[in-house]
Amino acid sequence: MRDVSEASGVSEMTVSRVLRNRGDVSETTRIKVLEAARTLGYVPNKIAGALASQRVNLVGVVIPSLSNLVFPEVLSGISAELDETGLQPVVGVTNYSPAREESVLYEMLSWRPAGLVVAGLEHTEAARAMLANAGAPVVEIMDVDGEGVDSVVGISHRRAGLHMAEAIVASGYRRIGFLGTKMPEDHRARKRLEGFREGLAAAGLGIEDTEFYSGGSALLKGREMTEAMMRRSPDLDFLYYSNDMIGAGGLLWCLEQGYDVPGRLGLAGFNGVELLQGLPRRLATMDSCRREIGQRAAQIIAARACEGASADAAPERIELEPVIQPGDTIRPPSRG
Amino acid sequence: MRDVSEASGVSEMTVSRVLRNRGDVSETTRIKVLEAARTLGYVPNKIAGALASQRVNLVGVVIPSLSNLVFPEVLSGISAELDETGLQPVVGVTNYSPAREESVLYEMLSWRPAGLVVAGLEHTEAARAMLANAGAPVVEIMDVDGEGVDSVVGISHRRAGLHMAEAIVASGYRRIGFLGTKMPEDHRARKRLEGFREGLAAAGLGIEDTEFYSGGSALLKGREMTEAMMRRSPDLDFLYYSNDMIGAGGLLWCLEQGYDVPGRLGLAGFNGVELLQGLPRRLATMDSCRREIGQRAAQIIAARACEGASADAAPERIELEPVIQPGDTIRPPSRG
DNA sequence: TTGAAAGCGCTAACAA
């Protein structure tokens, strides 16, 4: 900035004011400064600015993975929403490891971000403590089944599973298999499964067979697991998949095998991914509201960051309602 | 830090040394400081640290989109590689807009990042100037067809298109349609198409019909465009898609219609996405080396950032070789 | 092995 100040013959303070559109500056000096800045290719140093003003335009976003389509979509919602506010997302990936989450959080907090968006409600004790003392708005996203540190935006995965179970039962299916990921740290998938079991139990039913995978092409795994399960338990009349990709793989396999879907065999996934629209049949699913979750979380951060209302603002708690999209792979509910 | 210093009865300077594992510090004080830091929940302020040391552990990553599967994969490669180096990616999304790219770059440079990874070689003049004067290693990724500002890691999309054309011609296909995105700013898709035309021209052929889309579910668009094209130009014997998702949609449609694939009609996409593995037939494609591109770019940044060898290090230029994966939707080359 | 002084590049607060 010193250079700009000298080149324009204006004090550093006034240069600073021009560059931030702050305070009253005469049009004459404004132009002088801007011109000097441009010809010098001056880029302000936000590190110094942030240190001096105690204001940072960075928002930390902590997610488990980038490979799982779902998180880029959330991130995309966040990024789009923040764009208009001058805030910048900084992404940290935990690979579903609580320990890594802890260190990613520590790293982020050392930049004194304007806000923090973290996937999930389950954290180590140390991570929770950091979030509680972050001195910035924190939004935990994707899940509302549990206690948040500050604000929470998400859906109830437990109820998502429950409702899907009810829909399946209402359609007259009785012998049900479950296929999912082998991920002890995927708490949302676990909660869906728990809710699902609960919903079946209410009708006196249970899951008759399960199949889990990890890694590899989800579409392919869906095929393989479906084949394995139907060979092992040919009497099943419904398969519930923990995500749409494996569900899509299962659907393709079933169609190739000539199964009567949804008559003889019903199928459902989870997430409501765009991909499903191009399949030969639309897989039943449930929208997980990913993009909207990202947007709402970003809005909360932005609102808190812009107003000086950090400490006194009450935590928000937004529960979105995932809706069942029956598609073509579940029978209509049986009457009476 | 002042608190830690007081609580441990050690000078701020020594606290700083302990917290950074720098210089010789007696085990006694080390423990005292660490303990004080832990009980106080102290998180160092990297803003102040960066300002004082003129060192930042942030790496700017500028990509056009997060919705297009491809970029999260690149990002994932970058993130994985940086993890081990203590560097942190900061993502900026341009939505394929050169003007937005310019402002995202400006924003990033104001944080004085340790390095910059930018998708593509096409930038506004101002953006180029910023990159050239970034004072940090810059890696332009995905594309090598053109001049880079500093280092470049990618593939030749022109040659990718060219080679696919050669393979198609070699397999005896003659009446070829092209289906792609309607995106003037997607220079890589444009270059592939140019290379493709060139390859066909070398055999005295041309593209007989084209179809472009924008927005919506790529799989579904692939179906719709394929149907439209085959109704309009039923004599086509090959369809080249600018990405695998629309190719997959096209493949599903063709199979449903009972087309003899690859006998009567050949198909090929681009990217080599994992998804293809679970389709009824493997779509011919070409690996775009996305993850490796991200990794290599991150390696270059990391190497430059760690050594003090910023200014003097020669730019690297890494061209990866995409390989055709013929899958099941292109005939074997016809003999002699 | 430890500490003291100076200052990184900017902005808040106040003065002119």
Next chain:
DNA sequence: TTGTTAGCGCTTTCAA
């Protein structure tokens, strides 16, 4: 409308 002063929280450099 503009300028001056002080200092953000750390690290570099030098001295002890």
